[in-house]
Amino acid sequence: MTKIVFENVHKKFHNNFRVLNGVSLKVADKEVHVILGRSGCGKSVLLKCLLGILQVDSGDILVDGLSVKKKEQHRDYIRKFSILFQGNALFDSMTIRGNVEFGLQQINRNKSECRSIAEEKLLAVGLDRRIFDLYPAEISGGMQKRAALARAIAIEPEVLLFDEPTSGLDPITSGVICHLLRDTVTKLQITCLTITHDLKVAEFLSDHSSILNDGAIIWTGKTKEMKRCGDEFVENFYRASHSILEVSA
Amino acid sequence: MLGFFDQNTLLLMIALPLLLLVVSHIFNGVAVCSTMTNLVASVGVYTLSALQGIGKITFFAASGIKSCFAPPFYFRSTINQIIVIGFYSLPIVGLTALFAGMVLAMQMHVGFTRFNAEGSIASVVVISMTRELGPVFAGLMVAGRMSSSIAAELGSMRVSEQIDALVTLHVDPLKFLVAPRIVAGVLTLPLLVFVADVIGVLGGMIVSTTLLNFSVGSYVVQTISNLELMDVLSGLAKAAAFGFSIACFGCYHGFNSELGARGVGESATTAVVSSCICILGLNYLLTAVFFGI
Ligand SMILES: Nc1ncnc2c1ncn2[C@@H]1O[C@H](COP(=O)(O)OP(=O)(O)OP(=O)(O)O)[C@@H](O)[C@H]1O
Numbered sequence: 001m002t003k004i005v006f007e008n009v010h011k012k013f014h015n016n017f018r019v020l021n022g023v024s025l026k027v028a029d030k031e032v033h034v035i036l037g038r039s040g041c042g043k044s045v046l047l048k049c050l051l052g053i054l055q056v057d058s059g060d061i062l063v064d065g066l067s068v069k070k071k072e073q074h075r076d077y078i079r080k081f082s083i084l085f086q087g088n089a090l091f092d093s094m095t096i097r098g099n100v101e102f103g104l105q106q107i108n109r110n111k112s113e114c115r116s117i118a119e120e121k122l123l124a125v126g127l128d129r130r131i132f133d134l135y136p137a138e139i140s141g142g143m144q145k146r147a148a149l150a151r152a153i154a155i156e157p158e159v160l161l162f163d164e165p166t167s168g169l170d171p172i173t174s175g176v177i178c179h180l181l182r183d184t185v186t187k188l189q190i191t192c193l194t195i196t197h198d199l200k201v202a203e204f205l206s207d208h209s210s211i212l213n214d215g216a217i218i219w220t221g222k223t224k225e226m227k228r229c230g231d232e233f234v235e236n237f238y239r240a241s242h243s244i245l246e247v248s249a
Numbered sequence: 250m251l252g253f254f255d256q257n258t259l260l261l262m263i264a265l266p267l268l269l270l271v272v273s274h275i276f277n278g279v280a281v282c283s284t285m286t287n288l289v290a291s292v293g294v295y296t297l298s299a300l301q302g303i304g305k306i307t308f309f310a311a312s313g314i315k316s317c318f319a320p321p322f323y324f325r326s327t328i329n330q331i332i333v334i335g336f337y338s339l340p341i342v343g344l345t346a347l348f349a350g351m352v353l354a355m356q357m358h359v360g361f362t363r364f365n366a367e368g369s370i371a372s373v374v375v376i377s378m379t380r381e382l383g384p385v386f387a388g389l390m391v392a393g394r395m396s397s398s399i400a401a402e403l404g405s406m407r408v409s410e411q412i413d414a415l416v417t418l419h420v421d422p423l424k425f426l427v428a429p430r431i432v433a434g435v436l437t438l439p440l441l442v443f444v445a446d447v448i449g450v451l452g453g454m455i456v457s458t459t460l461l462n463f464s465v466g467s468y469v470v471q472t473i474s475n476l477e478l479m480d481v482l483s484g485l486a487k488a489a490a491f492g493f494s495i496a497c498f499g500c501y502h503g504f505n506s507e508l509g510a511r512g513v514g515e516s517a518t519t520a521v522v523s524s525c526i527c528i529l530g531l532n533y534l535l536t537a538v539f540f541g542i
Pocket residue numbers: 013014017019037038039040041042043044045046086164197
């Protein structure tokens with residue numbers, strides 16, 4: 001069954017800069033899908049269009065048949081998602097615990113329940129109790145990532161979105177976070193759409209991926225087959241990811 | 250009220266940009282006048298973008314007002330804002346009012362001795378404070394302090410995707426961020442102005458009794474006897490309008506902040522400048538409305 005459908009999505013900004021130029025893609029239910037692309041190719045813009053934070057100029061995005069464009073369905077639509085932002089986007093006026101509880105309070109009014117679920121999720125992503133009452137600015141990037149993940153999974157979404165989950169992290173922390181993300185998705189059995197420029201992350205998280213280039217999805221398939229898919233850009237992207245020196249500009 | 254936007258003004262507002270557009274088109278073909286064309290065209294562009302800005306902020310303000318009356322209400326956040334906007338502004342507003350009252354008494358003394366009217370100092374101080382100086386000084390001080398800080402806070406939330414994160418957590422940013430600030434602005438500014446009025450009168454009294462040979466009793470009697478309720482109420486109503494505009498401009502510029510640290514800085518500056526101008530403009534408009542001049 002198809003969960004998410006991008007239908008010929010176009011998006012440009014005021015400066016007439018076309019970022020998305022006809023993106024079409026289908027993601028199946030419970031599929032873990034990765035969209036790869038170079039920095040600045042519009043991956044984050046695509047996710048924001050999916051969430052309705054940015055409005056698409058033309059085309060449509062459907063999730064379980066609900067359109068992102070229908071204002072009256074927006075509440076049901078947005079409820080399906082949870083996202084781990086590129087910069088974590090933790091609320092800096094709230095503690096770590098407060099961040100997770102805040103998300104929960106919007107769907108679940110019971111205070112003590114919110115508190116216990118928040119603690120459970122924070123422990124599940126491997127955070128220590130000592131940091132629960134610290135503010136986001138007081139903890140490291142890796143810990144912030146974990147806290148943001150806890151906030152994202154606490155509201156039990158149907159679709160989990162990861163925007164560059166390893167950006168700004170050292171290789172070891174990246175590895176740890178990737179394991180955490182994969183375990184979380186496997187355990188929850190939900191649809192997951194990840195966007196990244198890092199092929200290693202893509203290979204680790206999923207065996208299905210797509211490539212976004214020049215505002216459109218130019219290739220979709222098994223991540224393993226990327227090496228010999230016939231498209232010059234895709235093969236170049238693959239080679240560059242495995243050895244920086246082999247790339248031909 | 251409609252008198253201020255009478256037909257002529259409206260016509261002028263519509264006709265001026267159109268005229269500029271037509272003039273710039275007429276001049277377009279004439280190479281000699283290219284500098285002139287550029288000038289006229291840029292005036293046209295500027296006028297249109299200014300009108301567009303006014304439209305956008307009006308729409309934002311209307312959505313902000315609407316969000317104040319629709320649940321869910323974020324009481325804790327509103328109380329926080331009341332403390333930040335109102336309580337923490339008390340010292341600076343109080344100090345400004347104190348000096349304003351003191352200077353006013355001194356200047357009035359100098360002026361009034363020229364035509365032997367020293368006895369009216371107390372009345373003039375209290376009327377000036379309640380009608381004009383209290384609301385305007387408090388409004389400007391709070392605008393300087395708060396609209397920049399609101400714009401910077403919301404701007405950095407915009408930049409670090411926290412506002413987007415609110416949307417994904419099913420929270421309406423207008424209700425969570427804008428409504429509490431508007432409510433706090435509208436409620437606290439009148440209170441601040443009331444305190445400013447009292448402190449300003451006290452300032453005038455300190456100067457008059459210590460330097461100008463007034464007795465406390467006669468100063469107080471004079472202050473009260475010539476004061477009308479409308480003097481105070483009009484000032485408080487102005488204050489509520491100023492509080493609204495401070496919150497609105499701060500939130501609007503924060504929400505529409507350009508990305509990056511520079512964008513946030515610029516939006517903070519623009520918020521202060523525009524809310525100060527709005528306060529001065531509103532002050533004139535409301536004075537005209539209240540006192541029908
Ligand atoms: N609000 C905006 N206004 C104007 N242009 C924008 C805006 N947001 C994004 N862009 C432009 O869209 C392009 C794509 O941005 P986006 O953030 O989606 O890149 P990305 O693929 O996520 O890159 P990265 O891997 O670095 O995160 C950029 O060139 C950017 O300049």
